[in-house]
Amino acid sequence: MKKLIILLILVFFAANLFAAGETETETATDEGVNQISFWTFQELHLQFYEDAVIRWNAANPNRQIELVGEVYAYDDMHNKLLIAIQSGVGAPDIVDIEISKFPNFLKGEIRLAEMNEYVNPVKSQFIESRLDIYAKNGKYYGLPFHVGAAVMYYNTEILAAAGVDPYSIDTWDDYVQAGLAVKEATGKPMTTVETTDQWTFWPMICQRDSDFFDAQGNVILDNATNISVLEFLYDMVYKYEIAVPAPDGFHHSEQYWGAMNNGDYASILMPMWYMGRFTDYMTDLSGKMIIMPLPRWEPGGKRSAGMGGTGTVVTTQAANLDLAREFLAFAKLSREGNIKLWELLGFDPPRWDVWSDPALQEPNKFTEFFLNDDLFATLLEIKDEINPVSITAQTPDLTDLIRHTVMFQALQTREKTPEQALTDAANELR
């Protein structure tokens, strides 16, 4: 009996040993059905493209597509992709690349397909800065998922207890006053500041037309504007005492979600795509949160910035290169595609001319959760106030430095002044 079992296992195993993986996707199987392989690190993105394939196949009966998608963990997928691109073999046809990893794939000989012929006709209907971040030397490689508009999420319950009306907060000075009122009335911090991530600092410098790099790619991390923003953050925490470092250092931690859900903080500065965290993890806050533009620095100043993002690219290893490119354009650049970005993923679509489309007024789990009457009205208000960010080959290194030295040293351990922390980091990169 034992021997039989062993034999069975051996046979089963041998069968799997060689034949196991359905190897590389073959294209052009039967009668014009083409396989397109796709890698991503987020299941929801896959669902988006699967939906796009259905619509494509309906519109293109002679050129059917079969999408073969694989979902990997975030780091894993980028590691695999790097190896495949570096060695020239084994990359998928279409793949998501997150913005902080994107520069790694723009080095040397760029093995991604350019999308200019599809982008140029519709460029003006897009928030152009969101296309620029995935481009190099005038060639567009990656197509965005969202605007990632940085906004302020207010807990209206806490604000009400302090007698603060969120609509009355226009400038950062107003914000500080509100924070003091909240502290007085409830003892709670107005907000949390990320010390191991860049989502607090970056939008705030972008608002002031500053950045980490200038348009030519030089490091401007330690310019006067950035220093004064970091000093302002410092003051909020240690001088006015209306802010605290985020628990565990960043806003994607289990600890933060638990605390925020508990009503420990009055507001948070994060991009629009953070909405999903509220609906998934901070369910007790339903019906209490409102989304507002960021406070401005001075009258007429900008109230948002485009943060984060993932660009979908076509690799030059794609067997059916032109089909893949056309499909990607169909999915990401069309009106319908952008409407789906909101409907399926809850993202603020980068194509702003759909924002007034009735489809975006339909109720969904986000409109139910947040108090805003019309989320997109808020967005339309700030549409022209979104600066592009400069992404260079050094961006991964720089965001690394921001995340594990600058913010931390200036705001948590306070071992360096804001000026020193920024200057040291900038010098390291020069």
Added chain:
Amino acid sequence: MKNLKSNLNKLNPYIFVLPLIITILVFYLYPVISTIIMSFQNVVPGETEFIGLKNYEKLGNQHFFAAVKNSFIYTIITIAILIPFPLIIAVFLNSDNCPGKKYFRAAFFIPSLVSVVVTGIIIRLSFAASDKSIVNAMIGWIGIPPQSWTVEGPYHAMFLLVLIATWRWTGINIIYFLSGLQNIPKELYEAADIDGANGIQKFLVITLPMLKPIIIFVTTISIFGGFSMFEESYIIWQGNSPNNVGLTMVGYIYRKGFQSGDFGMGSAIGLVLLVIVLSISLIQLRFWGFYKKEK
């Protein structure tokens, strides 16, 4: 006839080690040589070029030094904990005197079965900064205020890393020592009993010397394990520890090689790591009298 047989006999050892030789040639030497070459290059798709020692020169930065320092400290502390204690526990688990042996053996071992992902969740939740998290609650009983374990500083960070390591690897070291203990003939202990030896004497005179090869083994792999530590740190910080408190040498390889896409530099770091650890191991083995003449 006799010559043939004795010649064949001479081949015998090589038959035993043949699989090793093949594996080394194909799957080790070639990749290592590739890596050495890469360490002198700027590895970029389609435009890889030789840059001499530039990658090595770039190693003179605070991150690399932090990584080296952390790796050293971590290795020293884990060896100091993960050899004596599992050894003693193994001795107790081996004795007839111990009730519930099987249960305890399994209990010590189970933490190493838990996946890296889940261990991370456990650690982040147990050591959460709030005062209700289990660790902060417990230290509250003895009057210590709640700590933000993951971001407080280098001592907290090292404490966490060593704690995870102890949790995960104690059971495994116990198993090594247990298997070594099985090899010690009972007659030796019985003889010692007759001579009136007590527990401690038996341990020092019989157990320890008989376990020497295994102790050498565990020490050596602990040195290797200490310097190649990556997961424990990744579990907590995903490669992004504030002020580099959790950065290890392999963590730095990962950061440069994969996160920044610079395989040339990653290779350079890896080779430096290799040299450091080899040197330490050689010294360690010398200490145990390894390369003395075999009897």
Added chain:
Amino acid sequence: MLEIKLRKKTKTTLSKVILFGAFFIITTVILFPLFSLILSSFRPGRDLMRFGITFASIQPTGLMFDNYPPLFFTGESNYLFWLQNSVLLVLFQTVISIFFSSLVGYGLAIYKFKGKKLLFAIVLVMMITPIQILILPLYKIMISLKIMNTYLAIILPFIISPFAVFFFRQYSLGLPRALLDAARIDGVSEIGIYFRIMTPLLKPAFGAMAILESLRSWNSYLWPLIVLRTSKMFTLPIGLNALITPYGNNYDLLISGSVVATVPIIVIFIIFQKYFISGLSVGSVKG
């Protein structure tokens, strides 16, 4: 006489109690977080966010089975494939690696031959080489051998585990030479000596290495990740990790999936545990 016996008995009982108590406390502390997590797998995933791991979380309240069926029964989830892959890989990697590594370790310990020290030194170096720096060249080799996305690609570079070779070498150093000499005089071939006489003596070593190689194979991550290309071929850690996304983690499946994932390894451990219990006494040469 009776007094001495009684005193000895109480002494033994006392030490038994103390030992048991100490171990009990230690293991409870060790296992507590796991226990809490297992309980969490019977609650909605997001409760883990609300409650975290606190003293409250171990109360058996609000338990439900909902997180388990989706692992196995949805068409979407490839969990069962992942489980199958991991289990098969563990079984075969362990058996193959132990078979060859023990041969090699034994050979290095017992025989004197040219190049022995060099080989052993290389084994040690292999152990310390971080795999991250070898990945790119190894990937190219696998591509040229055209075996991507197969079990073979995962196993082949690691047929010999340097780690196990080292251990078997150390262990074999303690084998009785007298037996070896006796067998040679009897005219047994070297291979025969190994398989018929030494292997039984190596049982505790096999037991230990079986468990440890299984563990290493079970947890191995980077190499399978690079080599595997379709979701159905993933091993369990890779698949489970994909449930952790930048948009939030699917704790429901993650925790229950991880709980189920530990079961096969625990089974392997229980099976091989008895190799330790046998209390083999090696000094069995008469006279």
